[in-house]
Amino acid sequence: MRIAIEAQRIFRRDKHGMDFVVLETLRELQKRKDGNKYYVLVSPGEDRCLEESENLSIVEVHCPTYPLWEQVALPRALQRLKVDLLHCTSNTAPLWCPVPLVLTLHDIIYLEPRQHRSPSLYQEMGWHYRRLVVPKILKKCKKIITVSHFECNRIREALNLPEEQITAIYNGYNKHFAPIETLDQSIIKKYIPQEGFLFFLGNTDPKKNAARILKAYARYLEQSAVKRPLLIADLKEEYIDALLQQEGITEIKKYLYYPGYIANQDLATLYNAAFTFLYPSLRESFGIPMLEAMACGTPVITSATSAMPEVAGKDAILVNPQEPQEIADALIKLESDTDFYQKQAAYGLERVKLFSWENTAKEYSEIYCEIQKEKH
Structure with a gap:
């Protein structure tokens, strides 16, 4: 088959979750030699993170905005390439598609009620675009892929x-996330002065629960004799200041480090250097950062809601994300109970063996094959 895979943003420098999902899966599809020819459609960018091969060609599609790229330029490119199938990998797809369509629908959070607007204009515009496009394209999809059984049931019932x-096809994690014996101190010091910190990977999306995590951290500082600093990725100082003001905990700011975006190649070192990784989101359809931290042997505190128990497993540290005291209590337990800490580290290393990008690519390939059989 000649298969087009939409991977519009994988060449951008500051990549995020969905970009890594498609990038890692494409690298595994390249290795499979399944008889398919893959055409990866991308926007031009400075990080050429994927190489062409005998079974994979990169097609750059130029267009100034995401909606025009997807709705106008992408269908034109498909006609030119004469492909048999299009797989759109990031929640949305063209309203008109000249070939059978597979859609990866990571979640439908944007169709659910929300408490307030996103402070990021980019995220806010994306929210409205998805609300407009997704309901219109679902009936046209030959197959919809999502990333957990929780999300699969949620989407099926809601729509x-x-x-x-x-x-449901699970995500994997990159194998460079693993325990590191000797840590590169220069990487750590780029972001925070010492090892043994608490680590939170957030952004301005309300589901990341940043305000309650800061509140939980303030309570942890009241109870802890160690008072570990907190490294916060992807949040700007003014946003953090507003949350601290809102929660009345401005005094904790001296313990916070907020370098902004953290390069993916530095993350493995930081997970290894962290005492624990905080991931008590309000809502996740999967949660790749949990697997990355677990694979580095770092205990994870996550939520007993949505897909997080499914991915982290029943023996993970699962808390109510609405209760800052539960998050603080979990931190104190890890800090005060060495045996519990070691068991959590060992549990994570075992748990991640259930997930791999190789499995993800294999299941994608099987879906493409099924659709080809249906055509004949």
């Missing part, structure tokens, strides 16, 4: 989809 139209 009244036939059971056979949607399937």
